[in-house]
Amino acid sequence: MRSLTEWESKALLGDVPRPREALTRSRAEAVAFASSVGGPVVAKASGIVHKTEHRGVRVGADVTAVWDQLAALGDGTVLVAELLHGELELIAGGVRDPQFGPIVSIGLGGVAAEVLQDVAFLLAPTAPGELDSAIARLRSAPLFDGHRGRPPVDRGQLQRILDAIGGLLAGDPDVVEVDVNPVLVAGGRPFVVDALVVRSR
C-alpha cells in the first residue's frame, strides 16, 4: 500500500472545488503565494500521514516563520492554502470492494466521522437520485438541508466530488482507497480541503 501526498491526491481528483492553494518548494515561493491570497492561509507539511497529529498543519500561520520546520517534517515541500471558514465538515471517499467494485461514500466528517460513523455508501458511478436518498438515510441529514437558517449543501457540487472519486477508482485499478476529509462546506458550497489516495503500488 502506498499513500500519495495531499497534493498528488488532489491532482488525481481533477476538477473539483478546492481552496486556492499551491505546493511551495521554497520559503520565498510560499511567501509570494501567501501574499497573493491576501488573507489568512494554512500551511501543511507534505508527504506525511496523520499531518494534524504530527503538528504538520499550521492554521493562520506566518509562512515565513513555519516554512523550514514544516518542510523538514515532511518531504521538503509545503502546501500553502487559502484558509476557508465553513459551517460543516463532511467526509467523502471511495474504496474498491472485492465483490462490488468501486463504491463511494458521503457522511459527516471531521472528528465526528470517527465517533459517529454516520456515512452512507453508494455503488459508483452513482445512479440519478441515489446521492439524495443516501443523504436522507444519514442521521445528520438535516445538516445537509440547511439546519438553523444555514444554506443547504450544494448537491450538484457534492455529486461532482463523488463522481471524481468514482472516476478515479474506475480509471485506475491500482487505486484502492480514497479519503476526502474534510470536505468543508462554506456558504453551502463544498470544498475539498484535504485528500488521500491509497494505491496498491
Add this chain to the structure above:
Amino acid sequence: MEAIFAPRSVAVYGASRDERKLGHVLLRNVTTGGFGGRVVAVNPGAGEVLGLPAVPTLDEPVDLALVSVPAAAARAAVADAARAGCRAAIVLASGFGETGEAGQAVEQRLAALAGEAGMRLVGPNCMGVVSRHGDGWLNGSYFWRLPERPGGVSLVSQSGAFGGMFFAEARRRGLGVARFLSVGNCADVTESDALEWLAGDSATAVVGLFVEAFKDGRRFVAAAERCEKPVVVLKAGKGRAGARAAVSHTGSLAGRHGAARAAFARAGVVEADTADDFFDALQALAALPRAGRCVAVLTVSGGPAVLAADAAERLGLRLPPPGPATVRLVRELAPPFAAAGNPIDLTPQCPPEGFPPAIAAVFDDPAFDGVLVVNCGLDVPEFGRGVAAAARRTGKPVAAFVLDVPAVEAELAAAGIPVLGSPERAAAAYAAVATR
C-alpha cells in the same frame, strides 16, 4: 437452468445400496419425493438399487445429473455426464474449493469440463435441489423432509445447512415453497444465475437469498434490479473479522458490509439483519401485497402496541393520525377511555359487537396503507373476524402480533394474515412489504 429446476429426467451418480451412504439417501429422495420423470441410477458396482437397475455409465442423456460420489471420483462422474450430453449436473460432494487452493483448482477444472460440453454445473459442496414438479417434488437433495405445502417462496443458498433452517421454518410457519437450490461453492452456477431464472419462473412469487460472498456483485445487482418479484437477502460475514486492514477512514468505515449495503440500496432488495428477520420478511412478502408506508397500529393492548409503533417508526414507517370519520366511530363504539390516535386502542372493554365496525373504519381510512394488529390475551372472536373481514375486503396488508388468543389467531390465519413472534417483528414484517 431449466434443467436444474425443472428437469424431465434425472441420473444419480453414486447411487449406493448401502443405506448409510449419502448416494443412497439421494436416490431414495429422488424416487420417493413425487418426481414424475425418468430416474437412472449410476453405479459401476451395484446391479440394482432401490428397485432400479444401476448402469455403470450413462448410455443416453438425462436433463440433470446428481453427483454424490467422493471428491476424487467426481471428475469421472462429471466427465461421464458431459459425454452423455446431460444439460446440467449438480455436484453435491464436498472437498473442493472450501479446502484451499488445490481444491479450488480441481473445482475450476470440473467447471471447465462441464463448460466445454455446454453443461451447467451446480456446486460442488452443496445440498442439491428441491423443486415443485407437477403435483409432487423433485427432491434432488440430501434433505429427507420435504416442504409440507407448495407455494411461492423460493430460496437460493450458498450454505447447505441454511437450507435445513429454511425447510424447518417453512414447516413451522406454514410457508408454501416453490424451489430451493443450494449453490455451494458456485464453480459455475452462481446465486445470480439462479435469481435470473427464478425471476421468470411462474411458480415463484418471492425469492430469498442466503449469501456469504457474492461471486459477481454487479451482476447480482443487475439481476435483482430486473427482477420484478420481491427479493430478500440475508448476508453472513458482516463483521470486522477477516477484513483487510484499511489505511483510510473510508476504508475502515466501509468494513466488510458498506459495499453490500450500497448494492442492496441500488438493487431494491429487502435486507434482513438476522435469520428471524429473513424468515419474517419471506412470510410477509409471501402473504401480503406491497403497499405504502403509512400504518395504523390497531390494538386492545396498550404497552405492546406502543412497542410496535416505536419499532415501526425506527424502520421508517409513518404513523399518521386517523381521519375524523374514524375518530368519530371509535368514540361512538369504544369506551370513552379508548385511544383514537395512532396506536388506536379500542381497549378490552369495547363491546364485542363494536369491534367489527370500528376495525372496518380503521381499514377504510385513507390515511392508512396497511395495519399492524396487536392483541395480547383478548380472545374475542369478533375482534379476529373484524380484522379478517376488513383485510379481505380492502386488500390492505396486515401483520399481527397476538398472544394467547386461539380464536382470534384462527380467524387471522384463515385470512392469510401473518402472525409474528413479537410486536417489533410484526412491525418489521410490515416494513418488508412497504415500498420505498
